[in-house]
Amino acid sequence: MTSKDTRPSSASTEQALRAIEARLNKIQEIAHLGSWELDNHTGQLVWSDEVYRILGLIPQEITATYEAFLDSVHPEDRDSVNSAYLDSIQENKDSYEIEHRVVRKHTGELRYVHEKCEHVRDASGKIIRSQGMVQDITEHTLTNDSLKQRTLQVEKLANEQRFILSSMPIGVAFLKNRNIQVSNPAFDKMMGYIAGETLGMNSADLYPDSETYERVGNAAYEAIFNGGIHTVESMMKKKDGSLIWCNIVGQAVNAEKPEDGSIWMIQNITDRKLAEQMLLEYNRQLKEARKLAESASHAKSEFLARMSHELRTPMNAIIGFTQLLEDNPVHPLSEDQRDSLHEISTASGHLLELINEVLDLSRIESGRLLLSLEPLEPGDLCRECLSLLIPLAAKCGITMAVNVPPGFWIYADRLRLRQVLLNLISNGIKYNHTGGTVEVGCNVQSESSVRIWVRDTGPGIAPEFLPRLFQPFERAVAVDGLIEGTGIGLVLAKRLTEAMGGTIGFETSLGSGSLFWIELPQAESMEEMEETAASLGAPPPLPGERQVLYIEDNPANMRLVKKIISGLSGVTLLMAESAEAGLELVKACRPHLVLMDINLPGMDGFEALDRLRGNPETCNIPVVAVTASAMPDQVERIKKAGFDDCLTKPINLQRFVAVVDALLEKPVPEDTND
Numbered sequence: 306m307t308s309k310d311t312r313p314s315s316a317s318t319e320q321a322l323r324a325i326e327a328r329l330n331k332i333q334e335i336a337h338l339g340s341w342e343l344d345n346h347t348g349q350l351v352w353s354d355e356v357y358r359i360l361g362l363i364p365q366e367i368t369a370t371y372e373a374f375l376d377s378v379h380p381e382d383r384d385s386v387n388s389a390y391l392d393s394i395q396e397n398k399d400s401y402e403i404e405h406r407v408v409r410k411h412t413g414e415l416r417y418v419h420e421k422c423e424h425v426r427d428a429s430g431k432i433i434r435s436q437g438m439v440q441d442i443t444e445h446t447l448t449n450d451s452l453k454q455r456t457l458q459v460e461k462l463a464n465e466q467r468f469i470l471s472s473m474p475i476g477v478a479f480l481k482n483r484n485i486q487v488s489n490p491a492f493d494k495m496m497g498y499i500a501g502e503t504l505g506m507n508s509a510d511l512y513p514d515s516e517t518y519e520r521v522g523n524a525a526y527e528a529i530f531n532g533g534i535h536t537v538e539s540m541m542k543k544k545d546g547s548l549i550w551c552n553i554v555g556q557a558v559n560a561e562k563p564e565d566g567s568i569w570m571i572q573n574i575t576d577r578k579l580a581e582q583m584l585l586e587y588n589r590q591l592k593e594a595r596k597l598a599e600s601a602s603h604a605k606s607e608f609l610a611r612m613s614h615e616l617r618t619p620m621n622a623i624i625g626f627t628q629l630l631e632d633n634p635v636h637p638l639s640e641d642q643r644d645s646l647h648e649i650s651t652a653s654g655h656l657l658e659l660i661n662e663v664l665d666l667s668r669i670e671s672g673r674l675l676l677s678l679e680p681l682e683p684g685d686l687c688r689e690c691l692s693l694l695i696p697l698a699a700k701c702g703i704t705m706a707v708n709v710p711p712g713f714w715i716y717a718d719r720l721r722l723r724q725v726l727l728n729l730i731s732n733g734i735k736y737n738h739t740g741g742t743v744e745v746g747c748n749v750q751s752e753s754s755v756r757i758w759v760r761d762t763g764p765g766i767a768p769e770f771l772p773r774l775f776q777p778f779e780r781a782v783a784v785d786g787l788i789e790g791t792g793i794g795l796v797l798a799k800r801l802t803e804a805m806g807g808t809i810g811f812e813t814s815l816g817s818g819s820l821f822w823i824e825l826p827q828a829e830s831m832e833e834m835e836e837t838a839a840s841l842g843a844p845p846p847l848p849g850e851r852q853v854l855y856i857e858d859n860p861a862n863m864r865l866v867k868k869i870i871s872g873l874s875g876v877t878l879l880m881a882e883s884a885e886a887g888l889e890l891v892k893a894c895r896p897h898l899v900l901m902d903i904n905l906p907g908m909d910g911f912e913a914l915d916r917l918r919g920n921p922e923t924c925n926i927p928v929v930a931v932t933a934s935a936m937p938d939q940v941e942r943i944k945k946a947g948f949d950d951c952l953t954k955p956i957n958l959q960r961f962v963a964v965v966d967a968l969l970e971k972p973v974p975e976d977t978n979d
């Protein structure tokens with residue numbers, strides 16, 4: 306009987322097995338999941354194709370062994386992989402799992418794998434077979450890692466931002482719908498709340514009243530949602546109701562989407578505002594005080610001017626009549642009467658000197674001292690002072706010498722310099738020993754200054770007195786009551802020297818004498834000025850003959866102007882040394898232009914101008930002020946007085962010629978009376 310053998314033939318079975326194996330391989334490839342099996346009895350290890358792929362090995366090149374596997378493991382993970390396997394055997398574990406890295410042999414590529422191993426044991430517990438799975442989890446691990454990294458970064462950033470926000474010294478708040486969503490501690494603290502307490506509050510609650518909120522808050526919202534940053538200063542209300550001044554800077558997150566909210570930075574500027582208010586108040590008070598001081602100083606000057614007149618008139622009478630009595634040949638006086646009169650005469654002379662000095666001092670202090678700074682050579686002036694002091698020097702037994710050769714030129718007010726020198730020289734005589742000397746000298750101190758000094762052979766000045774040396778009414782104990790003096794001379798000398806743009810100083814040595822000096826600005830010599838004048842060249846001649854009258858008491862200035870005018874063709878110069886003489890000349894000659902020095906002996910330039918303007922015959926003659934004073938009130942006074950122009954000393958030659966030329970070019974004024 307033939308029976309049909311239904312069993313599959315061995316060939317087809319093998320085929321079917323290979324197909325299953327191939328499908329299994331494919332599945333393993335898709336899942337990146339390889340499998341292995343170790344026969345502990347034979348020691349044979351079998352890897353699926355996917356294990357080879359994961360380890361980056363080629364089946365034809367290498368036989369599957371535990372060593373070959375360990376070779377593929379990343380060197381840093383090898384120990385832990387090996388221990389996991391050995392430990393599981395030693396500790397009789399049925400299975401274990403481990404994740405580690407492998408390095409692909411040919412490419413060096415790094416892969417992450419997850420391994421699971423199971424031991425199959427016989428009844429006695431001996432391992433007969435170990436089998437396992439290797440899964441390539443590289444993509445998963447890397448994704449996880451980068452995710453972790455990203456999360457960490459975001460967290461770090463958020464922490465940093467939180468830190469910045471909380472440590473910022475100015476208040477920051479994020480608002481949505483005008484409600485506070487986020488605020489930093491500085492904001493909460495500034496507004497008097499505890500941290501976080503402002504969350505949810507409406508911005509209107511932070512303003513003092515609804516009027517302010519509408520005016521400031523609404524305007525700010527409108528501005529930020531129109532785009533840009535808005536800054537405003539406003540009062541804000543703290544939790545306890547107190548008010549503070551804040552500087553508020555706001556910006557929309559997105560100007561087109563108000564619902565995205567806005568950021569506000571708020572700074573407490575109360576201190577600054579208070580300081581500003583105090584400053585305003587201070588300035589106001591200062592202005593008032595200045596006004597008061599000005600009127601007080603004006604009143605003081607008025608008072609002093611009056612007092613001076615009132616005191617001087619009787620003083621002159623006392624001195625004059627004393628002299629008349631002393632020199633009366635008709636009724637000669639007894640010795641006793643003569644002595645008494647002499648006392649009166651000395652005391653009143655002293656008093657007059659004191660009055661004059663105090664007056665000068667207060668004039669300087671109120672800025673009303675009129676100075677006429679002119680280029681001058683100090684030699685003659687020094688000699689003049691010495692000759693004035695001969696009687697005093699003779700009385701004290703002092704020899705005087707002066708060594709000031711010509712050629713030194715300074716800018717100074719002749720009268721005031723004389724006053725300073727007289728004081729210094731008389732001190733040198735007074736505070737000296739009988740038989741001592743006083744020497745006056747001069748030297749160029751620097752490119753821009755000349756020093757005039759007075760050296761004496763007196764006792765010198767005690768160190769303890771030095772700090773009080775230039776203080777009013779201070780006199781050394783050693784001299785007070787013994788040597789005549791007021792204690793004002795040196796202060797006056799200092800103020801006068803400084804008013805002339807100079808400095809004063811001294812050197813002293815106990816027992817050997819003192820040297821007092823003043824330094825004054827150096828001036829161009831007359832020759833140098835004349836040279837400059839000549840180098841200017843003459844302007845075109847003016848039509849007809851013109852006469853210029855220069856009223857001036859300083860010889861150096863007269864010489865200079867004479868030189869300049871001589872260079873102008875068709876112009877002749879008349880000169881007068883006082884306003885009185887000048888007015889006479891104007892009447893007699895009717896010049897085309899008057900150059901008027903302001904600080905003149907007797908009548909001053911202002912009064913002379915008034916006289917000219919007040920006379921219909923002379924009122925149209927142009928008058929130019931020539932002044933050495935740079936004091937603002939005097940310049941202002943000149944402007945107001947009605948001078949046609951003003952020239953300041955030292956004379957600027959170009960400007961001088963331009964002014965004279967312009968005024969002489971004007972048509973000759975018609976006499977109003979003719």
Ligand code: ADP
Pocket residue numbers: 728732733736761763764765766774779780781782784789790791792793794795796819
């Ligand atoms: P007065 O001479 O009228 O007292 P000053 O102001 O000129 O006033 O001088 C003030 C004081 O300085 C003098 O009283 C004197 O003590 C001291 N003093 C000034 N010049 C000299 C000098 N050359 N030698 C010594 N002492 C001087």
